[in-house]
Amino acid sequence: MRSLFWRILASFWLAIALVAGLSLLLGRALNQDAWILNLHPGLDGLDSKWVKRYEQQGPEAAQDFLEQRKRKYRIDTQVLGESGQQLVKGTFPSRAAAFEARHGDDRRLPWRRLTAEYTSPESGESYLFIYRIPHPELAAWHRGSLFWPLSAIAIALVVLTLFSLMLTLSITRPLDRLRGAVHDLGQTAYQQNSLARLATRRDELGLLAKDFNRMGERLQGLIGSQRQLLRDVSHELRSPLARLRIALALAERADAAERERLWPRLSQECDRLEALISEILALARLDADPGAAQPVDLSALIDNLQGDARLTAPQQQLQIDLDPDARLEGWPDMLERALDNLLRNAFRFSPTDRPVVLNMQRQGTNVMLSVRDHGPGVASEHLQQLGKPFFRAPGQSSAGHGLGLAIARRAAQRHGGELLLANHPEGGFVATLSLPARQQAS
Secondary structure, three states: OOOHHHHHHHHHHHHHHHHHHHHHHHHHHHHOHHHHHHHOOOOOOHHHHHHHHHHHHOHHHHHHHHHHHHHHHOOEEEEEOOOOOEOOOOOOOHHHHHHHHHHOOOOOOOEEEEEEEEEOOOOOOEEEEEEEEEHHHHHHHHHHHOHHHHHHHHHHHHHHHHHHHHHHHHHHHHHHHHHHHHHHHHOOOOOHHHHHHHHOOOOHHHHHHHHHHHHHHHHHHHHHHHHHHHHHHHHHHHHHHHHHHHHHHHHHHOOHHHHHHHHHHHHHHHHHHHHHHHHHHHHHHOOOOOOOOEEEOHHHHHHHHHHHHHHHOOOOOEEEEEOOOOOEEEOHHHHHHHHHHHHHHHHHHOOOOOOEEEEEEEEOOEEEEEEEOOOOOOOHHHOOOOOOOOOOOOOOOOOOOOOHHHHHHHHHHHOOOEEEEEEOOOOOEEEEEEEEEOOOOO
16 A cells, blocks of 8 residues: 555655755865865866876976966965975965965965875875965856756755645645535535545545545435435324324214214324334434443343233244353343344234244354244345335235334444344244354453
């Protein structure tokens, strides 16, 4: 992965390296004697050429060579041997030497003094060269020699500017897209393909775009489901309210005997409305923060479900198969409500002579909580729609609002699992909560 961290680090490292290198370059160009000795055209190869003439042609040719160099570059030169004696007359006047001796290393001298030692490769003799360059001559050469350092600075600045621009754009453009996506999400107009190109990047911003896409898809789904839920709730509430309103209108016009006959109907409609509102509130509470998860006591959970089953469906048989290795961590009340809804559905459709089977077993890293009935099952084309709020398979005549499976599915999702719905191969319908198993402490 091309990490944005390494990209930024490399850019800063390059900037620091260039600045440090140019600083050293300018420092040598302006202050170091070695820079002048190596690059000044009047000193380039002077020592080797002079030693060659001196050893091959004698002092007069060597003196003549120094005088030619002075006329061309205005540089005074003295050459001392290993004994410290001046080998040739040189080009430095004696009066100037006396002036220099009186002032020592005073920087107010009108020239700059440089020294260099050279050893002849043929004779092995060592020679000390003393150069004196007038400050005006040195300043003029400095101005001409700064072309390459200044050019290097300009090139470095251009390169750093381009790198900075590319780095800035690589950060600000994705952030602008993310800002636009956040604005669209706030206006509930988010489009997942708006960050599709950004999500292909293999750095932190690409990962952020992928996570944002998932979050946007989840939020859009939640917003859509909430809107659909509101529409469904308003639709479902209209029916019992309309029946209540009709019954009340009839009761107002009826005599005492007729009114007594209508009261049970009014009470029944109120009970239906209360049950519907209770299930809607239970579904809505699943979206709230349930607090910290805790180990689930499956034995106590089964006891509660058995007690509820004896009250709600005393004529039905409940067969329970519990795996002792099954362990869960979550919210017991939420799981109990989900299983209770699955059992109520099973009791509603299963014949009284066949038992409803509640099976709890460990499968790999999951715990499977399945409820099977021996009813007619569900048409395969409706299986995908089961679990949506207020959806009921066609042909059902039993009471219900289509919220039981929706509550079970939402509870499974809150536990990090899923609700699996299928027709059993041997007949009947099976609903399974597939939940992550609790890891045993080592």
